[in-house]
Amino acid sequence: MSEPHIETPQEMDAANARRVDLPIPTGKGGSTPAGAGDPNVLLEVDHVTLRFGGVVALNDVSFSLRKGEIFGLIGPNGAGKTTCFNATTGVYRPTSGTIRFKGEPLVGKKKHEITRAGIARTFQNVRLFPEMTALENVMVGMDAHHKTSVIGALFRLPRHLREERTGRERSMELLRFVGIDKRAGEVSRNLSYGEQRRLEIARALATSPTLLCLDEPAAGFNPAEKEELLQLIRKIRDTGVTVLLIEHDMRLVMGVTDRIVVLEFGKKIAEGTPAEVRDNPAVIAAYLGVPTDAA
Numbered sequence: 484m485s486e487p488h489i490e491t492p493q494e495m496d497a498a499n500a501r502r503v504d505l506p507i508p509t510g511k512g513g514s515t516p517a518g519a520g521d522p523n524v525l526l527e528v529d530h531v532t533l534r535f536g537g538v539v540a541l542n543d544v545s546f547s548l549r550k551g552e553i554f555g556l557i558g559p560n561g562a563g564k565t566t567c568f569n570a571t572t573g574v575y576r577p578t579s580g581t582i583r584f585k586g587e588p589l590v591g592k593k594k595h596e597i598t599r600a601g602i603a604r605t606f607q608n609v610r611l612f613p614e615m616t617a618l619e620n621v622m623v624g625m626d627a628h629h630k631t632s633v634i635g636a637l638f639r640l641p642r643h644l645r646e647e648r649t650g651r652e653r654s655m656e657l658l659r660f661v662g663i664d665k666r667a668g669e670v671s672r673n674l675s676y677g678e679q680r681r682l683e684i685a686r687a688l689a690t691s692p693t694l695l696c697l698d699e700p701a702a703g704f705n706p707a708e709k710e711e712l713l714q715l716i717r718k719i720r721d722t723g724v725t726v727l728l729i730e731h732d733m734r735l736v737m738g739v740t741d742r743i744v745v746l747e748f749g750k751k752i753a754e755g756t757p758a759e760v761r762d763n764p765a766v767i768a769a770y771l772g773v774p775t776d777a778a
């Protein structure tokens with residue numbers, strides 16, 4: 484199949500070389516994100532604060548994602564993960580601070596502009612078109628990049644027909660990629676929960692993202708499904724797509740991510756490899772709900 488997004492081998496090599504060469508950024512709060520201005524950095528969250536009235540959901544948070552990595556965003560309930568995710572995907576505007584994607588500020592961009600720039604997401608709760616088939620749901624995602632006008636679609640002009648045909652073929656390839664191509668013609672409400680979650684990922688991939696943001700993709704999965712999801716996330720990364728993952732299942736997060744940022748009460752309390760984060764006393768304390776010095 485043609486993969487969701489393929490970077491050149493040179494780009495992948497550069498990303499891999501960086502992964503080895505760069506010191507792992509650790510530490511707290513709003514230090515300048517590692518790799519600011521670096522071409523191998525895909526997304527930079529730079530001193531972002533986001534308030535909802537009196538609630539400080541994000542408090543001077545900084546971190547950066549490198550091209551080609553799987554990056555985890557974790558923290559106890561209410562830590563600010565979803566808020567951070569929503570700011571990254573253009574749903575929320577930070578109160579202060581900047582988010583840059585491929586070096587360009589995201590703040591102020593409309594959602595469709597963010598999609599076109601190369602960011603796609605899935606949601607905590609499945610959000611499909613229930614009466615459309617699995618294939619049609621993916622084709623809707625594909626429309627983000629189509630160039631024909633409404634007139635072209637209405638009059639079935641050749642360019643529109645061509646785009647529809649390639650869109651259909653690519654959507655089938657994506658269904659195959661996530662492992663549900665046999666269900667292509669089924670209306671999505673008839674798919675199992677696990678199939679629906681895969682379909683959401685296929686639809687997000689249909690926009691040919693550079694960055695795929697997955698919001699609790701394993702919620703409601705049994706251990707076997709979680710293992711399959713882990714394989715799928717790796718497969719997506721192997722096509723060159725960078726992955727940002729919010730997930731409560733620690734086994735999955737620790738098993739699949741290259742690096743992790745931990746939030747607590749809107750603040751970044753740790754950043755590093757899964758092993759570094761797992762052994763960090765502040766993280767242990769945050770999850771167990773005890774003061775750092777008592778952990």
Ligand SMILES: Nc1ncnc2c1ncn2[C@@H]1O[C@H](COP(=O)(O)OP(=O)(O)OP(=O)(O)O)[C@@H](O)[C@H]1O
Pocket residue numbers: 535538539540558559560561562563564565566567
């Ligand atoms: N739209 C909103 N209006 C007001 N407060 C909000 C809003 N969204 C989130 N908050 C608050 O911001 C804080 C961070 O919430 P957020 O949902 O980002 O945390 P989370 O880490 O994703 O939590 P969970 O793991 O439970 O989903 C919480 O105190 C929450 O109550």
